[in-house]
Amino acid sequence: MSSPGNTTLRFSEEQAMLLEVAREFCRNKSPIAEVRAQLETQDGFDQALWDEMVLLGWAGIAVPEACGGSGLGIGALVPVVESMGRAMLGTPLISSALAAQLLLRAGNSEQTDRLLPAIAGGSPATVALLDNSDWGDETVTLLLDEERILHGSKKFVPDASVASVVVVSVVHQGEVALAIVQADQLNDGAICPNTLIDQTKRSANVDFSGVMVDEKNLITGPKVAVALGDTRLLGALLVAAEATGASAACLDTIVEYLKTRKQFGKLIGSYQALKHPTVDILTATDSSRSFIYHAATLLEEGVVDADAEIACRMAKAHAVETLLYAGDRAVQFHGGMGFTYECDAQLYIRRAQWSQQQFGDAQHHRKRLAALLLD
Amino acid sequence: MSSPGNTTLRFSEEQAMLLEVAREFCRNKSPIAEVRAQLETQDGFDQALWDEMVLLGWAGIAVPEACGGSGLGIGALVPVVESMGRAMLGTPLISSALAAQLLLRAGNSEQTDRLLPAIAGGSPATVALLDNSDWGDETVTLLLDEERILHGSKKFVPDASVASVVVVSVVHQGEVALAIVQADQLNDGAICPNTLIDQTKRSANVDFSGVMVDEKNLITGPKVAVALGDTRLLGALLVAAEATGASAACLDTIVEYLKTRKQFGKLIGSYQALKHPTVDILTATDSSRSFIYHAATLLEEGVVDADAEIACRMAKAHAVETLLYAGDRAVQFHGGMGFTYECDAQLYIRRAQWSQQQFGDAQHHRKRLAALLLD
Amino acid sequence: MSASDKELKEFRAEVSAWMKENNPANPGFLLPQTFMEVGDERQLEFLREWQHKIWSAGYLGMAWPKEYGGRGVEANFQSIADQEMRRNGVPICFNVIGLGWAGPLINEMGTEEEKAKYLKGILNAEDVWCQGFSEPDHGSDLGNAQLRAVRDGDEYVLNGQKIWTTMGNFAKYMIMLARTNPEAPRKYDGLSYFLSPMLVPGIETRPIRKITGEYGFTETFFTDARIPADCIMGEEGQGWKIAMQTLQYERGAEAGAAGGQSMVRVVVDDMISELRDVQRDGEPVLKDPVVRDQLVKAIMEERAMMLGERRSHIGPLTTDYPGSLPLSNKLRATEMTRRMRQLAINLQGAEGALYVGDDEARQGGFWQRAYFNSFSATIGGGTSQVQANIVAEHILGLPK
């Protein structure tokens, strides 16, 4: 009879308060009509709303107090992101938080003192990690040459159009390094927005060619690779948290319809063919939530150790498969209505396709979990 | 728009007649009470019944007319084996047919003339192929030394206790060869029966050590490896055919119960939670049947070409997964009754565990199909 | 006087050559994969021209009588033409409700006048047809249709609503199920069947935006709309029977349909081809063992469907639960398609998150759109859940 692994799960009163506030805020400020109003806007979010979120301190939750944040850590970010996912509220929060984490974990104090206060103050930032379309290929190809000039592009840079700062993984003198690029350094037309299946999200391919990175905006050394690995795991966790919220909202949408729609003279929720898969969505969403708060617990101290890595990967693998299933069934169970753009099921099925790909799909993480758990 | 691959499927009037006769025979001669009567017997089948089958010519269906068979080929064996599977009728038919095929495909005319008439005449034969418990490991380790003496054992030799002749894969002078061993050459205690999960089946570990193989009972040369490969594929197909019959019978058992058992005042077959999975078993069994007769069609000429290999592997992969599912659901859907030894569901769930392992499980075959279809 | 194998073979070669030569160039916008995806005028006009061209070449309505625009030859010529359309990947013949539903019905049951009036326009694509069976509150429950048709002199007055009217905004005619007798003891007996004009006062359509973001269906509103009384097919009260008859023609030219390819067939191999240059973990995704296992499952599922089609014509191999193969076909094929397309997106890697309109989206976002569109088939024409009930009850004999 063997050990079941780390199954720690704690939730502080502070986290509980944050969750309650965040959920309430998102519910009130981001009803579905608001979400829909943003689908075809350029930036995909409402600046005034973002400003309110910044005032609540969310942009600085995981930024140390010394740098203008509240220093509550990733554990406090998870309930906020889950709540945003639940309301399908698109903002640059995840991108900014990841940029801050990457700087915190790899940068020097001059850099963090200079850059983090702005992020905590609501100036969006983002990370540019992907050199191709393969999250499993971590080779960095974007070159920072000897003159510290960048050559090449990154793909799927989230919220690139609104970010003031982009933290970019580059190869410099044969080593992986990070370049901090200001938005105003980019050439005209360098940002080529992606047309995403999830219309609540924004990302772009960004051409950094020709950008000059001065010494103080360059991060080198052994911490870089570790910080990049950690940031990918934190990204996976935050996408999982967001997907968990989306699954919960999707479940609510299904349940509501099953309780009101009649076919053949009966409420359709009475048919086991719809009822039992809905229970599956409930239990799967329950598991997603357990996984993300387990990971949040293990990240209380900020260190991404082996147990935390396992937790982040499990969260991502499970949460996206759950949302893929929930979104798919939401369309099907809404019948003809589900096939319309007007039905909210489309929001969830589209979000699912985005979430599954970000920071690697379920199989990507299970492959890495196998090495951590079986070897 | 690409090619969908070979989808030939024919069925001759001859095959149709055989199918009808075989199904009728098996239904009449092997009611479940008879099947149960054999569960704890030594040989697992009724000799008188086997004799009747031999009289019908089944032991020689795929044996050339010149060797005392009817020369109808594998295509005619499939409907017979499916019918036997449907009645859960255990006999040495599959073992004997595979032994005959292996001899036909690798042996010389003296050997086939000498051995096949007995097989066609109902004297059971079998093949001993497995040196370990891994169907994916085709390394032959059983040694036939320079003095033509055997050293070692084989595992899971089907119907070993009743076989007059065993065709054994051996390594001889560094090459794979076949040794034809008569039952009376085996030492006392050489046959160690397995206790199988499927009580309708019999197999044994057989220790061949010390058996002397004379020249005329040795088969060497390049045909051996090909014949062994073909025989494994034919074995996979015949197990698939048998599993298809078992799935169909299992489906009947479920449907019958769902139409008669009431719970909460309704026939349980009216609940979608039981109804829809039962439809899944129906459609999956439909596919099993399509696969086995497709393979039977491609084997009309006896040659196991690439298309036939694909067909055999698909049949095996699909048919056993179907039976695993059907057997599992049969137990569950019978409720408390399903949990008893008395309920026939146990026969199918046990058969499923046997069938899945024989000649490699579903994943084994899908792995090889990937190489045939994707590379 | 049936055609010889040689004649058929020559005909096949002729059509194939014609299709190759006339297969239109990529128009620069995504073409509909099915007739349910005709969302704008540009697509409509393209497909109208293409169908007209096929008809002009003599490859559509081949088994229909010459006097109504057909060619009067045996149906197996049409089947061959249809196969060659599929095989050569040409665009669809979009006027599906006319070619496959209304047309064969008129051919079989219609008056001379009706044949002369309708058939040629169906074939040459001048008259677009639509179908009015579904209504908002009972999508899967056709027998419960409530659209009211009241006889008033030599007209019927229509009031009510239809939904999921494919090309309702483009159609000139609708085959329609309406309730002429709300008092009938069996709900089915109160239904009648009409060949209704669409372009009359009181009939209005509102395009439905689909989950894909595109159009293709309408809601159709009837407000005191008056249509000639002779638009009725058969007698009052025969609507259900005729509707069921209509559904029989779907089985192709041999069953009476005019023919023409109604949807672009997408096979698993198409997905696999598209994945050949996708990377996973720095290697081709097609080399990943877990992906390979998934793809083989998908290929097998598709192969099983095709083999089932073959087997369904072999009597001795269909004695178990006869009818199970054809009756479960819709359920199986549509569910397989949905899952396969979802898998295709998943395996694309990060690019799976792109959509129609992005230059870098694989095949222009074909698979993403195709996945969403696949729900039209798992929902329309009876949801998969209803289909499973039908198979359970009609084939397995399980209780309702």
Add this chain to the structure above:
Amino acid sequence: MSASDKELKEFRAEVSAWMKENNPANPGFLLPQTFMEVGDERQLEFLREWQHKIWSAGYLGMAWPKEYGGRGVEANFQSIADQEMRRNGVPICFNVIGLGWAGPLINEMGTEEEKAKYLKGILNAEDVWCQGFSEPDHGSDLGNAQLRAVRDGDEYVLNGQKIWTTMGNFAKYMIMLARTNPEAPRKYDGLSYFLSPMLVPGIETRPIRKITGEYGFTETFFTDARIPADCIMGEEGQGWKIAMQTLQYERGAEAGAAGGQSMVRVVVDDMISELRDVQRDGEPVLKDPVVRDQLVKAIMEERAMMLGERRSHIGPLTTDYPGSLPLSNKLRATEMTRRMRQLAINLQGAEGALYVGDDEARQGGFWQRAYFNSFSATIGGGTSQVQANIVAEHILGLPK
């Protein structure tokens, strides 16, 4: 006066040491993994002796009153003892119906006389208890129990049948649901609850052979069996309420149960350990990428259950559909177990076809038998299908 952390820690160390020292050697036959698998006298006597030994050492019934054989300490001591039994892989405390159902009920609702008569025999394993709720024709529908109990003077006369009586052939007492009033307007109100002796004329048991080939349950027949009228718990008509109360104790010592490990917990890691030397394609099966993907899924499913248990105690993280974690637990855990065991057989290679009794069967055929036994949990206590209805209706509020 609650125990300090230090005391608890010391106690844990003490029990752990005792379990290590006293864990019985392999008896040479497969031991029951649950109390539903006690099939023969040999197993019964072994387990009786073991439970007696644990009780003698003071590690069972710790929170029950001293005067009835308990130890009168806080329940958390018992929880610790139970954890250490699990952790050390010792055999089960088999008298589960007594320890976990009848005992706590008597403790809570029983008279002094009943407590004195029953409790100690439950703890020291002298009196085996069984449960008589299920009947042949309504396995999942307890409220419909039909066993008739008719008051006749100072006796009740029993007629009818129970089924799935665990250890019915070994038991001295049964907790029993019987119908005292067939005329009650609500079927539930006609039920009463008894602590019935088993060894009286007119009660006969017939062992049921399980799918595993072994025994463990009986059918129990009542033919004019007479039991003392004071065997009733509470009043006539309270049977349903008391039965529901009985089910509450299952949640362990803190809920009132005597404690003791009622089933051997098998985790995914146990399966993985067993697979370490299995080969597939000439390589370790644990190196096969498809198998690895499957195993990680299994580990995750198990991990999610454990994390869910933790989360269920954190109020702010259970505001969505409160109660969903505990109420879905049975459904999830039992289905997970079934699938995991099926997978374990599949991954064994050819040896998966062996069974209990074969020397070469892995762990003596443990996994094969365990797979079959797993259905007792997906069927008993409400089938998974019924459980899914319960979750849907009680948690999601979906219509019946």
